[in-house]
Amino acid sequence: MSVDEQLHERIRDAVRSVPAGRVATYGDIAEIARASTPRLVGRVLSEDGHDLPWHRVLRASGRPAPHLARRQLELLRAEGVPAVNDKVDLRTYRWGVRD
Incomplete structure (x- = not known):
């Protein structure tokens, strides 16, 4: 998987655009950035997402990645996302192209 x-930058911009109190x-993010697979989003975040609101990006199930779960859920709670x-209840807190 190659990321030009x-x-x-489209992936970074899409993540940056998720507002506080919402998740995607x-x-x-892959759809917004026109990435071929959600795995590319994870890759960009793991390699170059430290300065982004990475905690607002979850798995399709509404769960965080296990190795990030504690910190991610703590950051989301601080933004009012229980x-x-x-x-996380995606029906309530999901943001994106549907908004």
């Missing part, structure tokens, strides 16, 4: 510079899925059983 333009796609890399990796698939939502999780029940470590899962």
